Amino acid sequence: MKKYVISPSDLTFLYHQCKRCFYLKAVHGIKQPSSSMAVHSTLDRLLKKKVVNQPIQSIIPQAKKGQIIDTGKTVFSHDIFNGQNGISLHIKGNYDARVAYDDGTYGLIDFKLSKLTEDKKTKKLEQYTPQLYAYAYALEHPDKGSPLQVSELWLYFLYPESLAEDYHIRISNWSEKLEYDATLLQNFKTGLLQEVYQLLAQDQPPDPAENCEYCNYLKSLQPYFS
Numbered sequence: 001m002k003k004y005v006i007s008p009s010d011l012t013f014l015y016h017q018c019k020r021c022f023y024l025k026a027v028h029g030i031k032q033p034s035s036s037m038a039v040h041s042t043l044d045r046l047l048k049k050k051v052v053n054q055p056i057q058s059i060i061p062q063a064k065k066g067q068i069i070d071t072g073k074t075v076f077s078h079d080i081f082n083g084q085n086g087i088s089l090h091i092k093g094n095y096d097a098r099v100a101y102d103d104g105t106y107g108l109i110d111f112k113l114s115k116l117t118e119d120k121k122t123k124k125l126e127q128y129t130p131q132l133y134a135y136a137y138a139l140e141h142p143d144k145g146s147p148l149q150v151s152e153l154w155l156y157f158l159y160p161e162s163l164a165e166d167y168h169i170r171i172s173n174w175s176e177k178l179e180y181d182a183t184l185l186q187n188f189k190t191g192l193l194q195e196v197y198q199l200l201a202q203d204q205p206p207d208p209a210e211n212c213e214y215c216n217y218l219k220s221l222q223p224y225f226s
């Protein structure tokens with residue numbers, strides 16, 4: 001049985017950027033070079049340290065009552081399509097923050113170092129939805145341990161706005177709740193996850209995306225290699 005493991009963030013970024021690179025990563029383990037910035041990871045680390053064990057209302061006042069119980073933990077889902085076609089497909093990734101609500105359900109918060117403006121809000125929420133749904137799917141259908149019922153998914157955006165007189169950076173933040181329920185999660189499985197499954201079942205990778213800087217760079221190098 002072939003076993004493929006996909007990451008929630010690849011469903012939001014790589015899959016839409018280029019299905020060929022997505023396929024190569026999932027099937028052959030070939031990854032694009034990392035471009036993450038140190039400042040991004042530092043802010044991410046500081047934020048996770050600050051919010052853990054705090055009420056969710058400390059950063060998202062409109063959320064229902066609950067506590068942020070952990071950050072940066074790994075989730076791993078069961079085999080989503082039960083080994084059809086000789087392929088097992090799992091979701092694996094590290095969520096940013098998990099919330100335990102007073103009503104016994106759970107929530108997830110994903111931090112984004114990005115500005116949320118009204119004109120781009122719909123597009124950004126659509127873009128990040130698959131990532132949060134993938135984490136939620138893995139929590140509700142874990143490979144090991146008890147399933148958890150997820151009731152809320154949140155995006156928390158942060159972005160530097162200005163420098164104060166004393167050179168302290170002022171950071172603005174925005175929070176948005178994603179639409180989420182059992183039907184939408186099922187639609188995610190029969191829609192995007194099924195589409196991904198069919199892609200990975202192919203013998204050959206799909207065509208590359210057009211005008212990709214990486215591919216153009218590689219093509220321009222070819223004459224210089226024998």
Ligand code: SF4
Binds near residue numbers: 209210215
């Ligand atoms: S176009 Fe090429 S390098 Fe770019 S993302 Fe796709 S396969 Fe990767």
